[in-house]
Amino acid sequence: MEDRQEFADFLNGFLAKLKPEARIFFVRRYWYGESIREIAEASGATEEKVKSSLFRTRKRFAEAMRKEDISI
Numbered sequence: 001m002e003d004r005q006e007f008a009d010f011l012n013g014f015l016a017k018l019k020p021e022a023r024i025f026f027v028r029r030y031w032y033g034e035s036i037r038e039i040a041e042a043s044g045a046t047e048e049k050v051k052s053s054l055f056r057t058r059k060r061f062a063e064a065m066r067k068e069d070i071s072i
Helices: 004-017 021-032 036-043 047-067
Strands: none
Touching: 004 036, 004 047, 021 036, 021 047, 036 047
């Protein structure tokens, strides 16, 4: 990646491919810094569901970054 805009485009493309619930969990956790409990309470999901979703999404994100040869 050459600059922030390219990374932003990559991130937006990744987020667009997620199911809405997974995208909401991911953004609330890693953009807004909300706790697992806050996300669960706001969404009506269990904390375990939020944790599992975030785990799977992080795994997919890491794989997508590897495919694009992106490292942080």
